[in-house]
Amino acid sequence: GQNIDQPTEMTATEGAIVQINCTYQTSGFNGLFWYQQHAGEAPTFLSYNVLDGLEEKGRFSSFLSRSKGYSYLLLKELQMKDSASYLCAVMDSNYQLIWGAGTKLIIKP
Amino acid sequence: IAGITQAPTSQILAAGRRMTLRCTQDMRHNAMYWYRQDLGLGLRLIHYSNTAGTTGKGEVPDGYSVSRANTDDFPLTLASAVPSQTSVYFCASSDRTNTGELFFGEGSRLTVL
DSSP states (O other), X not given: OOXXXXXXXXXXXXXXXXXXXXXXXXXXXXXXXXXXXXXXXXXEEEEEEOSSEEEEETTEEEEEETTTTEEEEEEOSOOGGGOEEEEEEEEOTTSOEEEOOOEEEEEEO | OOSEEEEOSEEEEOTTOOEEEEEEESSOOSEEXXXXXXXXXXXXXXXXXXXXXXXXXXSSOTTEEEXXXXXXXXXXXXXXXXXXXXXXXXXXXXXXXXXOOOEEOOOEEEEEO
């Protein structure tokens, strides 16, 4: 079956750096996506990786290794507003999005 | 403000009742989707539509139906609600098919008693 694994919850300190990992096993691969979802709100698109390597977008970076079925989202200079759930999703060979259950990130002052 | 509007925001419903969740977008996106989000699970696709006039089944379509009479509207109907349909429902759209970059509505929280 198809599977996306990410930690359920992580805690980090304001101003620090945190890495949220995502491993996947899917039928084919057509890209990996990260979304941010604040409690009670809609998911919003953060990043897209289809080739191996690091994509940087301001304080957020996303890394992909297709051979390892692995990605991470790196958040730098953490702010309290970064407290949210981070969802990893993979597009399979049928262009269906497979979603992880999300990682709840708690930022402490 | 451009985006996706869902209604109602929240609803409590008796089992066996019929319910329609409304979704309207003003971005002229071709593709639209309905997902449900349950605690501890990833988003699960219920139904989708790649363009007006066409619909398709997602991962968990049973008990739900959709229609796509025009580009903007994509209602989701529960013909006879059951408690297992208690969930948060998100409507989403994308400007093209075969993309994972989706725009989501704010969600509709449905409780079936």
